[in-house]
Amino acid sequence: MTRRFIAVCKSTFMKQIPISEIFGPTLQGEGPLIGKPSVFVRVGGCDYRCNWCDTLYAVLPEYKNEWEKLNEDEILSKVLSLSNDNSILVTLTGGNPALYDLSGLLKKGHTRGLIFALETQGSIAKPWFANLDHLILSPKGPSSGMETDWNVVGECLKYDVPSALKFVVFDDEDYGFARRGAELFPGIPIYLQLGTNPDDGKSTFGNQANWLLQKVMEDNWQNVTILPQMHVMLWGQKRGV
Ligand code: SF4
Numbered sequence: 300m301t302r303r304f305i306a307v308c309k310s311t312f313m314k315q316i317p318i319s320e321i322f323g324p325t326l327q328g329e330g331p332l333i334g335k336p337s338v339f340v341r342v343g344g345c346d347y348r349c350n351w352c353d354t355l356y357a358v359l360p361e362y363k364n365e366w367e368k369l370n371e372d373e374i375l376s377k378v379l380s381l382s383n384d385n386s387i388l389v390t391l392t393g394g395n396p397a398l399y400d401l402s403g404l405l406k407k408g409h410t411r412g413l414i415f416a417l418e419t420q421g422s423i424a425k426p427w428f429a430n431l432d433h434l435i436l437s438p439k440g441p442s443s444g445m446e447t448d449w450n451v452v453g454e455c456l457k458y459d460v461p462s463a464l465k466f467v468v469f470d471d472e473d474y475g476f477a478r479r480g481a482e483l484f485p486g487i488p489i490y491l492q493l494g495t496n497p498d499d500g501k502s503t504f505g506n507q508a509n510w511l512l513q514k515v516m517e518d519n520w521q522n523v524t525i526l527p528q529m530h531v532m533l534w535g536q537k538r539g540v
Pocket of ligand 1: 346347358
């Protein structure tokens with residue numbers, strides 16, 4: 300077997316991941332890494348259908364024809380071309396990236412100095428989470444219409460990786476859900492994200508922030524961070540920023 304033949308075989312059998320979009324560098328607009336320059340890799344496909352999902356183009360099967368099947372080398376090459384071959388934070392998001400095996404991407408990306416953060420809802424735990432640099436779990440509260448299995452969230456958090464829990468809060472029920480998550484996983488930093496309606500270009504972040512601030516003060520919940528979606532404040536619901 301020639302080397303060239305082996306190389307062709309390897310690339311043929313390398314896993315193909317459906318990619319909705321790769322864009323950046325832009326600013327991470329949410330959670331513990333807010334404000335960090337990052338390239339975003341958004342996979343296509345999700346096991347959830349949240350009521351207020353703002354990335355349905357990376358979720359619904361009718362958008363499948365827009366998703367490009369790329370192997371890890373092709374994803375890496377696009378990321379590095381956007382970062383000018385520089386080391387940068389790569390945010391793996393979706394959809395749900397946990398549907399796929401991204402271990403090879405992490406391994407090769409690390410050798411090129413890339414730093415990987417995964418954003419996922421905590422519905423699927425994968426061994427490759429152990430190789431992440433940051434894990435941001437965002438279990439979806441009652442307003443999403445989805446059910447959370449806290450045991451699986453716990454499985455996701457068992458790796459020795461800097462982790463955070465991010466809860467999108469629209470109403471009292473979502474707030475109660477976030478409190479439950481904080482009780483179940485003491486020691487994990489908690490971020491409460493002001494819920495943003497996907498149809499809402501601007502949002503009433505100020506009112507929501509005041510409401511949520513009052514709630515956490517009433518509960519004497521000090522060890523929590525409240526954040527808006529910074530990218531929505533800066534750029535509205537525009538894609539690719
Ligand atoms: Fe959309 Fe995220 Fe919910 Fe999937 S988990 S439907 S990507 S909000």
